Amino acid sequence: MDKDIDDLLDEAELKFCKNTGPAKTTSKKTSASAEQSRSIGPNVKRKDQSDLNAMIDDICTDDGPVYKPHSSQKSKNDQNSQTSNKSRKCYPVYLGGSRHASGISSASVQRTCNQLRCTSCDFEVVAFDNYQWHSSCDYLFFRNNIPDFSKLKVNLIQKRGSRAYACQCAWRSVSDIQNIETDSELRWVCGKHI
Numbered sequence: 001m002d003k004d005i006d007d008l009l010d011e012a013e014l015k016f017c018k019n020t021g022p023a024k025t026t027s028k029k030t031s032a033s034a035e036q037s038r039s040i041g042p043n044v045k046r047k048d049q050s051d052l053n054a055m056i057d058d059i060c061t062d063d064g065p066v067y068k069p070h071s072s073q074k075s076k077n078d079q080n081s082q083t084s085n086k087s088r089k090c091y092p093v094y095l096g097g098s099r100h101a102s103g104i105s106s107a108s109v110q111r112t113c114n115q116l117r118c119t120s121c122d123f124e125v126v127a128f129d130n131y132q133w134h135s136s137c138d139y140l141f142f143r144n145n146i147p148d149f150s151k152l153k154v155n156l157i158q159k160r161g162s163r164a165y166a167c168q169c170a171w172r173s174v175s176d177i178q179n180i181e182t183d184s185e186l187r188w189v190c191g192k193h194i
Helices: 002-016 026-040 046-061 072-086 139-145 149-155
Strands: 116-118 126-133 156-166 171-174 188-190
Touching: 126 149, 126 171, 139 149, 149 156
Parallel strands: none
Antiparallel strands: 116 188, 126 156, 156 171
């Protein structure tokens, strides 16, 4: 039985894995080509057999598609433009009420950051315009309910011009624009603007 399996494996290797390993004896190759001609059938012409064998040889020796990398100059320019777009951050970072514009801030333009992220709990900071947090809010409330507004609205009070900020570990209600660095308890940073 082992000999039968070995013969079957040798035959399969000859048919499908040409040019792999040391050269086989010619008697095995001729027996494989004879086996192919027997499997094709007696009614097929010799020319058709040679065409079929040529197609099989092309399939077995095909290396697949050729990979051509893009020029390195183009890919470097694309990478630089993508990183410059994604790496824009607010400096300084501001919090503010709903009267103040949101977006990216700079030294000359004061805007409230709308891409805040907490470095302590690693959550995005949510902001709700024209609301402030109720004084009964606690850590567990935010831990269990952020970022679902339908659950958070239980402790939100409407106040025109105010903005309620929160992550899972900290929360603030702000009416006037202020630099985030003035609040030493907050671990919020700008999470990059696109």
